[in-house]
Amino acid sequence: MTHAVRRPRATVLTGILPQHWWAGSALLVGALMLAGQAGAQDLIKTHGYSYFGELKYPADFAHLDYVNPDAPKGGEISEWAPGTFDGFNPYFRGGNTAALSTAPFEAIVTTTADDPTALYCYLCTTMEYPEDLSYVIFNLRDDVTFSDGSPMTADDIKFSYDTFMEQGLPEFRAAFEGQITQVEVLDPHRIKFSFGEDAPRRDRIGLAATFPPFSRAEWERDERRIDQTWETPPMGTGPYMLTDFEYGRTLTYGRNPNFWGADLPINVGRNNFDAIRIEYFADGDTAFEAFKAGEYTFRVENSSLQWATGYDFPGIQNGSVVKAELPDGNLSPGQAFIFNLKDPKFQDPKVREAIGLMFNFEWSNATLFYGLYERVTSFWGNSDMMAEGLPTEGELAILQPLVDAGQLDPAILTEEAVMPPASSDGQLDRGNLRRASALLDEAGWVTGDDGIRRKDGQTLDIAFLESSPSFDRVINPYVENLKRLGVNARLDRVDPAQETERTRSGDWDIVTHSFAMSLEPGTELKQWFGSETAEDSSRNLMGLADPAIDSIIDTVVAADTQDDMKSAVRALDRTLRAYGFWVPEWFKGVHTVAYYDMYEHPENLPPYALGETDFWWFNAEKAAALKASGALR
CATH class of the missing domain: 3.10.105.10 (Dipeptide-binding Protein; Domain 3)
Structure with a gap:
């Protein structure tokens, strides 16, 4: 079969949870419960949270174990997507949503590709909660900004929560409504979520920390809604933002040169490309021919036919294209x-x-x-x-x-x-x-x-x-x-x-x-x-x-x-x-990939992410050699 593993439909959305696409895995709503050092009396204050077991990373970690902390910044990685797109709203089921539509958005906490059930403070410095988990307070960073440089505050997070609970997908609201009983802005950088008695303990902190902050000022100015198609994405706090697109054909996310979190330990060795480009094609065969011609440069091969018989073109023969099977420790899809x-x-x-x-x-x-x-x-x-x-x-x-x-x-x-x-x-x-x-x-x-x-x-x-x-x-x-x-x-x-x-x-x-x-x-x-x-x-x-x-x-x-x-x-x-x-x-239990030989990755990949747009990097000398040889334009 030409495509043995089906790509998910871009428009089949699963709720409000932002895809942490740079890590290659979605934020796990159900990954929760007690971790960290005991604080005064029954209040626990910690940089991360895991219901079962210990956190892998301490509060003072320098970088993730699986990244190259000295990875250079620069260059472009390009991939393909099937079909077409007509909007950028990943939280709405109408229309065909563009690939990487969650790219601008971040969450209060994040996961890692080697500790996927733990939640680490990201937009926050610490979280505080009592032993009965009746509430959680997030102490937010005071340096987080949206892509236009405006500051993110607790009010923006409360605005996002209120908006999702009013306008979000019915399936999300049916599953989670009533678990959070109150959201309070304690000051510009502290926000408190209180939980109902029937809210599952393991879901509480993860649910509260998941809502991506939207700029309240921008949303009210532009009269945005979650239950409508977005012709362009709203601002986010993430390392990349939409820089160019042509409906149904191509889109590019470029690095935000003023990204607030570039020097955070959890981001060291990550977000290495200046640009991430997606090219759209009607079918896999057309996309494969475009890859061989160099129209895009990284391909996750989902076709057993192509993998077994198609990789004998000149780029493979002369070494300008790498074909590799890389380990995959994820659940079988x-x-x-x-x-x-x-x-x-x-x-x-x-x-x-x-x-x-x-x-x-x-x-x-x-x-x-x-x-x-x-x-x-x-x-x-x-x-x-x-x-x-x-x-x-x-x-x-x-x-x-x-x-x-x-x-x-x-x-x-x-x-x-x-x-x-x-x-x-x-x-x-x-x-x-x-x-x-x-x-x-x-x-x-x-x-x-x-x-x-x-x-x-x-x-x-x-x-x-x-x-x-x-x-x-x-x-x-x-x-x-x-x-x-x-x-x-x-x-x-x-x-x-x-x-x-x-x-x-x-x-x-x-x-x-x-x-x-x-x-x-x-x-x-x-x-x-x-x-x-x-x-x-x-x-x-x-x-x-x-x-x-x-x-x-x-x-x-x-x-x-x-x-x-x-x-x-x-x-x-x-x-x-x-x-x-x-x-x-x-x-299949491995990642089957092909890419032009100008990308590199750490020797030991983490078990739960391929991470090509996350912690891989661009080798400028190899790219120049490919262009000099005519392998790339």
């Missing part, structure tokens, strides 16, 4: 075909199971993917939170009451965790075909004389909604297998704008979706799987609403020990997989 559970035909688990049996990963991997991929099996793959085998004692304590209440099938207690079905080397596995046929017969979908299955006079029609031509190679064989089952299946290929609109409106049967879980899950799980967000969500796109799953999510959120949290996550993973709203796709 939960990429999958998902069912629209609001459609009556998909509400029958037998129908979903039958359709899943017809996807032959083994044949696809050998024939289409050159054996480069592994099957997605879990929402928390590549971690010890993945459910395996029979339920553990901790899982049973969570699952048994739900079985007793009639909310879960008793089989979940005695059967091993659901794994995707294995298939034969041939495109159509006849054993799986027989199993799928029996399931549809039991569900009342009977094969007619024309070979098409019907129920109550209606044919079993299924369409795969897809905008990327690169998915044709994998979906078309899947469609052929389904037709052999008697399903009236087809590939419904549309342009990216149509795909975005139809997924939002619910006009789809099956679509590819990516579930990006965290290493310390919290309330954000309600955005992914909770009944609260089933009607309108960019995360809970399938429309999942199940009381047992809601109950397990509550158990995960309430867990006070790491062991309890992991047991609850395994129980959730087991239950989600048993529900069967997905057909797991594929992943």
Whole structure:
């Protein structure tokens, strides 16, 4: 398949949480609880916060362990993005949002790529909270400025909080509303967040610290709103700001020469490029040809076909382009075909199971993917939170009451965790075909004389909604297998704008979706799987609403020990997989990248970020040699 790993849709937004894109990972809402030195009486004052374990970095650290503190500043890195864009609002589901749209924004705290569940003061110097976590006070830096040089104050942060809670995505407000009961500006550089008694302890500080500060003066002057498309981004406090763009074609973020935080220890060796440019292309094949021609210079390769067969062009042969596999310690991405559970035909688990049996990963991997991929099996793959085998004692304590209440099938207690079905080397596995046929017969979908299955006079029609031509190679064989089952299946290929609109409106049967879980899950799980967000969500796109799953999510959120949290996550993973709203796709456990040989990175990369726009750097001498040789214009 041309693109074996799907790029996330730029317009499928996940809430208010700003993507810390320069670190290559999102700020984890659920990563919280007690850390730091004990202060007077019950008040704790600290530079960072971690619910489980110790902070990796002390208050006086010089720089992050994985950066080159002497990395030079300068040059440009350029990458590509698919489709088009028509706005810059990453917190709104309307339109097609530009890549790097969170680039101007920062948060009160930040994470690192080697301590991803800890929160370190960033826009603050310290945080203060009592042992009962009824509130947190952030002592803000007095030197933080927006890109125009105007100072950021506590009032700007309160303004951002109020704006998000009034105008933010419904799925975010449904999951988090009521957890913060009051926000008080104590002075220009101190702000206090108070929490409701029912607010999950592990989520409190992370939620309060997450809102990116907006300039209240600018927003009121320009009458901005979060629930509207932004033709240009508002000011932020970040190291980069939009300097040039052409709608739908290209955009560039340039270094802010007056960035307030350039000399902070946490920024040493980072933000090394003068400019980050994104070029847009209609499809991956066109983008690859542009890369070979030097129209952009860094490529994260998501195509097994290109990786296996395409990298024999002159740039590779003469050494001007580097092809590399770099370590990736992240959770395996939960990429999958998902069912629209609001459609009556998909509400029958037998129908979903039958359709899943017809996807032959083994044949696809050998024939289409050159054996480069592994099957997605879990929402928390590549971690010890993945459910395996029979339920553990901790899982049973969570699952048994739900079985007793009639909310879960008793089989979940005695059967091993659901794994995707294995298939034969041939495109159509006849054993799986027989199993799928029996399931549809039991569900009342009977094969007619024309070979098409019907129920109550209606044919079993299924369409795969897809905008990327690169998915044709994998979906078309899947469609052929389904037709052999008697399903009236087809590939419904549309342009990216149509795909975005139809997924939002619910006009789809099956679509590819990516579930990006965290290493310390919290309330954000309600955005992914909770009944609260089933009607309108960019995360809970399938429309999942199940009381047992809601109950397990509550158990995960309430867990006070790491062991309890992991047991609850395994129980959730087991239950989600048993529900069967997905057909797991594929992943690879390394970063496959190609780039013009003028970029360098630290010898030891951190486990949770590739970080090419964060802590890589530009070698001016190598760039000059590439231009002199004609490899780059």
